[in-house]
Amino acid sequence: xxxxxxxFAQARxxxxxxxxxxxxxxxxxxxxxxxxxxxxxxxxEPLWSHLAIAVDGRLVAEEAVLEDGAEVALLPPVSxx
Numbered sequence: 233x234x235x236x237x238x239x240f241a242q243a244r245x246x247x248x249x250x251x252x253x254x255x256x257x258x259x260x261x262x263x264x265x266x267x268x269x270x271x272x273x274x275x276x277e278p279l280w281s282h283l284a285i286a287v288d289g290r291l292v293a294e295e296a297v298l299e300d301g302a303e304v305a306l307l308p309p310v311s312x313x
Contacts, residue, residue, distance in 0.1 A: 233258055233300035235265060243283065243306045246275040256298065262287065263294040265304060282309050 235254050239247045256264060262285055270276065276283075284291055284307040287298065298304070 233260070233298070235260075235298055236301075236303045237265070237269065238303065238305040240305065240307055241310075242308045243276060243279055246279065247273045248275075258300070260298050261294065262292055262296045262298065262304070265298060266294060269306075276306075279306075279308055283307060284309075 233256055235256055237252045237254065239250055239252070244250050254265070254268060256268065266280075266285070270280065285294075286292065286305040286307060287296060287302050289303075289305075
């Protein structure tokens with residue numbers, strides 16, 4: 233199945249692009265996607281403990297099952313005033 237990943241802010245800077253499309257086996261979970269992205273983008277490592285993950289606009293846990301065509305956003309914490 234095809235998954236679209238969106239990288240925002242620091243995640244975009246460290247990944248080197250704003251989005252990426254990957255293929256995962258049917259039945260994959262967010263944890264599977266996270267494992268794959270970690271392997272492909274080691275520069276993201278310092279951010280993982282702070283990243284929120286949203287699938288199709290909803291924050292999800294790592295156990296969430298992905299569906300074909302899902303849009304996954306990696307969201308670093310926002311700060312500022």
